[in-house]
Amino acid sequence: MIAFIVTSILCFIIYLLLTTGSGTLGLWSLEEILLGIILSLITGFVTRKVFIKKDYRMLNPVRWFTFLIYIIGPFFIGMAKSNIDVAYRVITGKINPGIVKICPDLKTDLGITLLANSITLTPGTLSVDIDEEKNNLYIHWINVNEKKLKGETVETKYICGNFEKWIRRITE
Amino acid sequence: MLGLIVDVIIYIFLIIGVFFNFLAGFGLLRFPDVYTRLHAGTKCTTFGSIFITGSVIILGLKMWYLGSADGSVLAIHTAGALIAILLTNPTGAHAIARAAHRSGVKPVAAIVDGLDEMNKKTIKKPNEKKEVKK
Amino acid sequence: MIEYFNEYIIVLIALLICVIMSIIRVVRGPTAPDRIVGLDTINTIVISSMVIFGAAFREVIYIDVAIVYALLSFISTLFIAKYLEGGDY
Numbered sequence: 001m002i003a004f005i006v007t008s009i010l011c012f013i014i015y016l017l018l019t020t021g022s023g024t025l026g027l028w029s030l031e032e033i034l035l036g037i038i039l040s041l042i043t044g045f046v047t048r049k050v051f052i053k054k055d056y057r058m059l060n061p062v063r064w065f066t067f068l069i070y071i072i073g074p075f076f077i078g079m080a081k082s083n084i085d086v087a088y089r090v091i092t093g094k095i096n097p098g099i100v101k102i103c104p105d106l107k108t109d110l111g112i113t114l115l116a117n118s119i120t121l122t123p124g125t126l127s128v129d130i131d132e133e134k135n136n137l138y139i140h141w142i143n144v145n146e147k148k149l150k151g152e153t154v155e156t157k158y159i160c161g162n163f164e165k166w167i168r169r170i171t172e
Numbered sequence: 173m174l175g176l177i178v179d180v181i182i183y184i185f186l187i188i189g190v191f192f193n194f195l196a197g198f199g200l201l202r203f204p205d206v207y208t209r210l211h212a213g214t215k216c217t218t219f220g221s222i223f224i225t226g227s228v229i230i231l232g233l234k235m236w237y238l239g240s241a242d243g244s245v246l247a248i249h250t251a252g253a254l255i256a257i258l259l260t261n262p263t264g265a266h267a268i269a270r271a272a273h274r275s276g277v278k279p280v281a282a283i284v285d286g287l288d289e290m291n292k293k294t295i296k297k298p299n300e301k302k303e304v305k306k
Numbered sequence: 307m308i309e310y311f312n313e314y315i316i317v318l319i320a321l322l323i324c325v326i327m328s329i330i331r332v333v334r335g336p337t338a339p340d341r342i343v344g345l346d347t348i349n350t351i352v353i354s355s356m357v358i359f360g361a362a363f364r365e366v367i368y369i370d371v372a373i374v375y376a377l378l379s380f381i382s383t384l385f386i387a388k389y390l391e392g393g394d395y
Contacts, residue, residue: 017248017249017252018249018252018370018373020244020245020248020249027244027245079215079218079219080219082215083192083195083215083216083219086195086199086211086212086215086216087192087195087216089199089211090195090198090199090202090203090212093202095203095204095208097205097207097208097279097280098279099273099279116262116266117262117263117266120214120215120262120265120266121214121215121218121262124211126207126210126211126214126265126266126269127266127269128207128266128269128270128273129269129270129273129274140207140210140211140269140279142208142211183313186313186317189354190317190320190321190324193320193321193324193351193354194320194323194324196324196328196347196351197323197324197325197326197327197328197347198327200327200328200331200343200344200347201327201330201331206337206339206340206343209331209340209343210343213328213343213344213346213347214346217347217350217351217354218350220354221350221353221354224317224354224357224358225354225357227361228357228358228360228361231361242364242366245366246360246361246364246366246369249366249369249370249373250357250360250369252369252373253353253357253369253372253373253376256353256373256376256377257350257353257354257376260376260377260379260380261350263380263384264346264380264383264384264387265346267383267384267387267388268339268342268343268346268383268387270387270391271339271342271387271388271390271391272337272339272390274390274391274392275338275339275390275391275392277337277339
């Protein structure tokens, strides 16, 4: 029941965002709002089991707020750094690549997804593959620092700074 | 006066966005293998798109402030496009990198390749699966 | 005569040059994943140039097209990657 309500409300918000400026009632017209309510109820009923799988942890608004701060603050700074880094490597052509393994201590699927996407957009790293049983990530690193290698494994803080702590605070 | 400052900010955002898109194209031509090309092609276009869509969002807010109803629609829909880009771009890059490694493309001049040994141990090659079925 | 704004047309021409650079990679690329990387880059640049089109002609419909194009190109990229990877679907 909770899954049905949450999915319907989310669908309705997305519908409202896509139909702004259609009438005089605020930004919307009455017909659009009624049609949106009916369509989002149908969509919520059909997809309720796909969207939320017995994990209501992310319904807490504090987590959304932390997520917003994470996107605006450390994530955006890391992205700007990574682009300057790539610009430097495009112009000079100095590369030193390799594929290394990291073992982040995250348990949920959502956390691993967020970490992999953050790693792809931050300095010099690109997530290539994932070991789904042990949640290990395999990372293509454009400038391998050989002093910090232990075999194939690198500690997480050298790859993505303190992102792991932020993501653990958001999802667990 | 305020309008002039907003216009200058819009132009600066456009210039930054076009510069990073140029870097993406240049990196695609210059780097030696798939993975390093993905670095250029994903990061630079995402960052450039953030700035280009950001300039259009500022333009929409300015039009809204000046009393045009179109401005609000322009700003909100552009924000939707930005969210779509941010969600889909790194996921697509991850899918391409994984497919490239599993189809047998090795990274050029790699110092370590930890994934190679993991693949030998756990993942069955697609050819072997077909033989088992027959 | 449709009203348009010159500065955005200049940005569009610059983005067109980026697309041409990516097309060179798509034509020359030695392996199949190289070509997909080029296509993915072209998709993202096309999305941002559609947004710029919307701003240049002050038409919102281009931006709606850009959102739909973003989602569809994502699905096509995922499908081509899955095809390259091989195995069962």
